Amino acid sequence: MLSRIHPLAKLVVCLIWIAVSIFVFDAWLQIFIIAMAALALIVLERRSVLLVLALMVPFALFGFGFLTTSVLFRQESDFALQMARETPLGSEAFSAGIVLFLRAIACGMVSAVFALTTDPGGLIKALMANWRLPPSIGFSLFAALQLVPDIASEAQQIRLARAMKKGRPPRRIPGPLETASLVIPLLAFAIRRATRTAIALEARGLSPDRPRTIVGAPPFRRGDITFAVLSLALAAAAIWVVIGTGSG
């Protein structure tokens, strides 16, 4: 269902929720955002609970860094503690570390909702059609999307070629030295490929100097406005509740 929402409406809503998560220093609000994001994925997008939990893992690991920093280096995290005490929206029920931990997950999950429910092509087209993203940049982004899997494939080929010279199969995870040695050939591959793609785009008539038609840009619908209004109202209500139950 969220996949059908206009990418820009969704982008604005997600950015606002992320801003709320960043500026409202309250653990209950962070938990609310995480729950909303998870429910949106599970109920509206029919993603599996396991996938949603797995999505939280990298953000939790990232947030865990904040938590440990806050607990182990209390002196250095005075600023965060002060924030937790002083902010009118803050809750004293949780430590600053917990809030920072939850905030990392909340921001990550909102981003995940956007990434998992948005067609990158639709987003770029919407940006070109509505926000005047220059086509040269838009199609560079398209080309970059194409390049990512090809770079991975190229890296594997290079690893195989080098493994052959060493006479043994490549390790599953490349070591730091091997990783470093891949940087220059892959960079060379990416530059050459980008150059060729740029030539092909130009040969197919892409020019910054003339107007072009954009076919298939997602149209705004009434549902997009309803979605944006409801989402923002929910954000306002959540902030109001925090103010009402917290320092307010």
Next chain:
Amino acid sequence: MPEGKAAAAWQDTSIKYPYQDKAAAGPLSLALEAGERLLLLGPSGCGKSTLLNTLTGLIPGTIPAEVTGEVQLFGEKVKSRPPAEWSRQVAQLFQDADQTLCGMTVADEVAFALENLGLPEGEILQRTAAAIDRVGLEPAFGVRRTMRLSGGEKQLVAMAAALAQGAPLFVADEPTAHLAPRAAERLRALLLEPGRSTSVLIIDHRLDGLIDRVDRVAVMGPDGTLVAQGPPAALFREHGELLARFGIWQPLASLLDAELASANLAASDPPLHLSDVLTHIDRLPPDARRLATGIARAFVGRRVRPAIDAGATLSALKGADCAPLFGPVVLRDVSVELRAGEVLGILGGNGAGKSTLGASLAGLLRLKGGRRSGPPGGMAFQNPENQFVTGSLREEIESATDAILTAPEREQRVATMLRRWRLEGLENSHPYELSQGQKRRLALATLTASGRWPFLVLDEPTAGLDAAGAAAVAAQVANLADIGHGVAVITHDMDFALAVCHRVVLVGEGGLIGEGRPGELMRDHALMARAGLEPPTILPALEWLERVPTC
């Protein structure tokens, strides 16, 4: 330069890249008439692609180079507009679809050039749907992302995108180089379908199935100048020796015709198809027919590898489940072995899993099931650049020689390899500066510079090579087998497989679907179709020889 409005014309054109002593192409004068289909031939690295890139001003507009002389499109100087402004007149199809496509959906890719022209949305949608239909893709394909398509499908999408432009001039640079025979034939038929008024300029090494669809052939020599041009059949008869000397591909019909001509048995009209030559032989008087049949038999015999008693097993897969690095299993329950002194062909359509099988056989990929036995082997990868680690050809070959060699021996080995693989004069060049054919030869030179590998796996060793390069590969493969090495050759070129392989396996449907002698397997049309392959060009001659009496 011809008068009037030729579709494209070069007049005394010469192109020199920065910091290079010699011109990359030219000086030459060449014109493509409106509605004409011109095939441009030349050895690897002679500057064909460079010449093509001057046509819309990509050279020197986007790619820096010094261009002298004049280039015109439809009577107008090319430099009068920026390259992008020529897209209404010129549709271009590049060798590698990956460099053309931008990662959008199929419909977006096809519509891209039309959007750039600023056409109304309704017209774009209509032309997009028509182009997708014309290349034979289902309408449902329109919403698929191009990065999830096979190599053959991507090139068809690139073709649809170029066709949708409706430009009066179509330019294609080796569009079938990476395609399996069936996909290549489909593309050629679309590109050169009869009745189209579009002018077509095409560079391709694969001639059979192409030359009967073009009006004229122009030939560039190794120095980048024009050395011959004319109608295809006549050109190959008149300039056959020159083409052979320059290592340029010629159709089998012309090669057999030349051998018959040396015995004064050739037809009066130069042939385009092998069947034309065979029909001519059938019509000869009995004595001449016997003589011509003998010539044809020897001709075919040189192009079909006889069976051998292979030696000990060098590498074997038993019940193997093969997967690319970090990828899912693409081939299940594969059992195959490579023996000493044997050349094994690995054949199949685009994306069938041939490269994965080759790398598994070489011991480079861990199996997901089953087992492999035997020492590791060397592998020449599809993209030869992946094997290069130094800054010059000399260093690249030196680093591949046996460690026990003395300095003079090493020097001698480098010189030998440079000569054997026709890379003399390039020893101080960076490997990335070479043409695709030269890169492929360098990769093979590094693999054969030492006696380290008991067997080699060669992944598409002839892709993009000229006739001389492919002949050098065939000779080296035969030589390696003769001295007891095993060689596995992954190829789309059925005639090459027939000429060099003692045994072939067909890859398809997630496993092996056939194994046997190439001459027998390739006659099973149903099996070849299942594998997405076309029979070799020489097959009609093989079948004809079975019908004619032996003496």
